[in-house]
Amino acid sequence: MKNIVAPFAALVTALSVSVSALAPLERNLAYRSPSLSLSNGDGLGHDIEHIGAQIRKRAYDDYVTSKVEGKARRNNAKGKTEADFLVEKYDGDYGSDGRDAYKGKVSFPYGVAAGDPYPDSAILWTHPVPEDANTTLPVCLRYQTSRSESDWSKANLVDDSYAWTTSEVDYSFKVETSGLQPKTQYYYRFFSCHDNSVVSPVGSFKSIPDYNDDEVDSLKLAVFSCSNLPFGYFNAYRAAAARKNADYFVHVGDYIYEARGDGQKVAGENTYGDGRALNRVPEPDHEIDKDLQALHGSVAFFGIWDDHEVADNSYNHGTADGNNTDTGAVRGVRFTERKLAAVKAYYEWMPIRQVDTTDSLRIWRSFRYGKLADLFLLDTRNFDRDLTDVYWNTDAVAAISNDTDRSLMGGKQEQWLYSGLVNSESRGATWKIVAQQIIVNWQNYGTPSFMYNYDAWQGYRANRRRFFDTIVNNNVDNTVILAGDSHANWVYDTVPEDRLNTTAYDPTTGEGSIAVEFAGTAVSSPSSYGANLTQEKYLKRAQDLVTVNRNLQWAEGGTRGYFEIEFSKDECNAQFYGYINNTNPNAPEQLIAQFNVKKGANQLTRPINYGITPSSGALQSQAVDYSKQKWNGTAFVAQN
Ligand SMILES: *[C@@H]1O[C@H](CO)[C@@H](O)[C@H](O)[C@H]1NC(C)=O
Ligand SMILES: *[C@@H]1O[C@H](CO)[C@@H](O)[C@H](O)[C@H]1NC(C)=O
Ligand SMILES: *[C@@H]1O[C@H](CO)[C@@H](O)[C@H](O)[C@H]1NC(C)=O
Ligand SMILES: *[C@@H]1O[C@H](CO)[C@@H](O)[C@H](O)[C@H]1NC(C)=O
Ligand SMILES: *[C@@H]1O[C@H](CO)[C@@H](O)[C@H](O)[C@H]1NC(C)=O
Ligand SMILES: *[C@@H]1O[C@H](CO)[C@@H](O)[C@H](O)[C@H]1NC(C)=O
Ligand SMILES: *[C@@H]1O[C@H](CO)[C@@H](O)[C@H](O)[C@H]1NC(C)=O
Secondary structure: OOOOOHHHHHHHHHHOOOHHHHHHHHOOHHHHOOOOOOOOOOOOOOOHHHHHHHHHHHHHHHHHHOOOOHHHHHHHHOOOOHHHHHHHHOOOOOOOOOOOOOOOOEEOOOOEEEEOOOOOEEEEEEOOEEOOOOOOOOEEEEEEEEOOOOOOOHHHEEEEEEEEEOHHHOOOEEEEEEOOOOOOEEEEEEEEOOEEEEEOOOEEEEOOOOOOOOOOOEEEEEEEOOOOHHHOOOHHHHHHHHHOOOOEEEEOOOOOOOOEOEOOOOOOOOEOOEOOOOOOOOOOOOOOOHHHHHHHHHOEEEEOOOOOOOOOOOEOOEEOOEOOOOOOOEOOEOHHHHHHHHHHHHHHHOOOOOOOOOOOOOOOEEEEEOOOEEEEEOOOOOOOOOOOOOOOOHHHHHHHOOOOOOOOOOHHHHHHHHHHHHHHHHHOOOEEEEEOOOOOOOOEOOOOOOOEOOOOHHHOHHHHHHHHHHHHHOOOOOEEEEEOOOOOEEEEEEOOHHHOOOOOOOOOOOOOOOEEEEEOOOOOOOOOOOOOOOHHHHHHHHHHHHHHOOOEEEEEOOOEEEEEEEEEOOEEEEEEEEEOOOOOOOOOOEEEEEEEEEOOOOOOOOOHHHHOOOOOOEEHHHHOOHHHEEEOOOOEEEOO
């Protein structure tokens, strides 16, 4: 890791001012993303020393050429060296007193967000826009964290500090607020250090409990995936924010899509949907959706990326859009360059921590929520996934899908997850929440003939076996898997592959299940069953799916939406919410199904959905009569 303080320390000693001179830049984590380590050759880590020099140079140039302050000032600057100038302008806690920082107004059109809370700190994010779009000066922002939503007096403030942002990080502003108490509700806001006439919206979040706190009764998450702007409204975000039920929200990926959304076909570019009719065409500089802003402002966020933050069906060295070769480059951009640019943008715009500052690709991380739960956030997508199905190679990937040397996560992450699960059990945490992108369980989606999604865990069966073996061999109880990616709802008893063809797993009682999986539908991306089908067709398809996937206890593909899940000391409860028509910004929300899991059971509680016919989709228990089915050696088939 490069020592970023030393060069400034030298300057600082010469000028005999405090070392905190560097702090306004360093405190903005956007400068430290995606990696602090500049020597690894990825070229993406920001060189703070260099940026500091650029900022001073710009300020000096601005000073010398200033038309605003006239000739006198220019004359005054004449004959002064840059070093003289620095003494005059950048002595002291530079930027804090406003000298040669931007003094105009800023606005906050992108809202505010908090993320990755710890018991004593959290990440706060905003993105100020200076009114003078051409300013070259650093923007200094104050950030304050208060115990009160309305009273920002000193007595309530637990943090009151400032940092800089500049064009080098596209004015992203990302800081760690600290000095927090565990399990506490906080409020935060931002304003310009030099013009507090515009204050950002006030955001709120909760710090998490101390890891050894055994008095934690509940953890409520709202879980989202696949938010494709041109395809429809983000009703799910608005509803979750308005319900004010969740403590946190989790996005398991495809938070943003890379493709055009204006219906235009341009050579070499993907297009997903046509947002023109709904006025939802994504653009650079477009404000992020208001419903998303409302949710971000109300609770802290735990986010992980899937493929579309980079490109369709991405893996470690490529994507369905192109190969990592000059000939496979998309519009001259090789996959590796594209991926690194996407990673940089993600770190600058998302309120996530960088848990390993030497690894720009590592977003997999975990949180200990008292003794109630451990939350594992995986990266099955971009960190170190071996070759995936990129459409033209499906047969080849199917043929190697059982190879033991294939990994979805990379060895380093696999080891971390498995030891994390075992440690979680031994430290006495009740729930092991494994939030990740893609469907883990056996997923035959081709009826009547077999068809598997080799871009999901099905393409990495040995990795799945190692995950399941960890659970089984170490008696890891109460694992709850969260997934997205598929644009449909799938709720499973989790069953190792080799138990599916035998009586080892009983779909009626759930016996043989080792965990549960809740895979949610998309916020707005179209159904993987097919877009715009009739409700009858969606139901028929769901019925077919539960018939050929014995541990799939509920299938649903007719609604867009999200789910909420509450973990308490004795049980876990999940509610799935859906919208039939997401092209309506006020679409009514339906509670479509609910599930319960008892502590220690490692399976869904029977009767599934409390024995009620769900308002959309099909239950295994209602669609399949096993007395009329027989096992033919490969699948259950109707007895004639
Ligand atoms: C910024 O600079 C551009 C190009 O020089 C100019 O057209 C524009 O008017 C400037 N904007 C402001 C707000 O000064
Ligand atoms: C990537 O390479 C494969 C194998 O050579 C080829 O079939 C495929 O068309 C290439 N894809 C792109 C987008 O270049
Ligand atoms: C998959 O691999 C496992 C472990 O090597 C082996 O036991 C199993 O028979 C293989 N299954 C198939 C269908 O090849
Ligand atoms: C289950 O599948 C395995 C592997 O294909 C096979 O060896 C075993 O005989 C099957 N069991 C039953 C009961 O069909
Ligand atoms: C679904 O139907 C709507 C309204 O008719 C249409 O605008 C949209 O393009 C359709 N979506 C897809 C993916 O076909
Ligand atoms: C969905 O809602 C939009 C906007 O209210 C409406 O124009 C459209 O007809 C609706 N589509 C269906 C299938 O109900
Ligand atoms: C069992 O049934 C499935 C689904 O109908 C079929 O694809 C498969 O070929 C059958 N297997 C045998 C051995 O008949």
